[in-house]
Amino acid sequence: MESIQPLGDQGLLITFGNRIDPEIHKKVRRLYEAIKKEQFSWLMDVVPAYTTIMINYNPLQVSYEEVRETIKGLKTHPRGKDLKHRKRKVIPTLYGGETGPDLEELAKLKDLSIDEVIEIHSRPEYLVYMLGFTPGFPYLGGMDERIAAPRLKNPRKKIPKGSVGIAGSQTGIYPMESPGGWRLIGRTPIPLFDPEREDPFYIKPGDILVFKPIDEKTFNQLEKESRWHHEGD
Template identity: 50%
Template sequence: MYENARFLPAGDKSLIIEFGDSISPEINKKIRNMYLAIEKSGLEGILEMVPTYRSLLLSYNPVKIRYSELCSRLRECEENLGDTGSEPAKVVEIPTVYGGEYGADIEFVAQHNNLSIDDVVKIHSSKDYLIYMLGFTPGFPYLGGMSEKIETPRLKTPRTKIPGGSVGIAGKQTGIYPIDSPGGWQLIGKTPVRLYDPFGEPPVLLNAGDYVRFVPVDEKEYKSILKLVEEKKYKVNIALLDKE
């Protein structure tokens, strides 16, 4: 982690606030707190903020605020991070059916790590995963903290279509495909919950800085929840958890 954030211009109306050169919960915490501090500051001219693994991309209106003034105001936000405090992160429960037709690669993941399928499910669903960032497709969460016991390399040949809701593993990462898309992650399960709805408010379920908790369900429960989701009657369980 850098002692002070680096401000880097990105075109004529964006800048990158860089906090370090590695992936770590400490850097992510600083990104989250900076994001919240900028929101609370009421700084005029901010158009959008996009958190990443180790930085925050900020788009602004150069007519309303100049680059030099923006950097000065952002530095003030950074210097006062310790005074603003941090909000408790949300923990979003994601019901997931593992294996079978829903997780075609779970047997390979088990064999690769000399485990049983039940072991893979137990390990994968035994902790809360930090959402470092969203990317690749709308609402795709890059989750950190997966146990090295189930690390598995990507597919040698990516699939041309992975169903939305699929839960996968790629190396040390785990994640969820929000929509049908190509992909090379090892599929171990599927959730009936929609992570992305272009007509929803908000359209994306998850946010960087929050946590995901996978909750194993059987096929009957999966179909029951899916029906409620399709009828727009399902509400995800969200808890507040202080991860400081």
């Protein structure tokens, strides 16, 4: 790790680098998994991001120095099996039409056919660097620059839950209805966030996501089932 710095009197920030890079993220995830495994009583919250981990500790139980030294001690742990078993999760997506109102314009903008945009978007394996913005919103890496496009000039007040969008060279999925300026190219019928479930989150940091094009009939069927689709493990 490059540095550990205090974030006020109850937090600290561990930094591994300063660019979006799967190798740097691997270090983030390795330490994140190690921290979670320990179940420290002073640990109140932990947030892995692109190149950093934020830790929220209880200063009535532990000092900053103790937390820092404990974290430094963790990095020498041998590599666990955890990282070899990234979870691959499928996002069945109905592209275009009502569910993807900006797909046609995006295709025109990038001088591609609609089918080409779908093909380019659904081919890569995307790495979930982190979740943020709203519960369950994944920040993904790995999108093809050929379909990169700026945000809409006028953000929408309401984006339906499950919408798949593009902003700059990022793609993402809205787990709940929210405002936003991403270009919407499709929608998934499966719930990414459900507070009533014992595990409310379909997607976790470090997962691999794959978008799978589906037709309207499958969309409706899956929407009724509202099941999650894990692959591998």
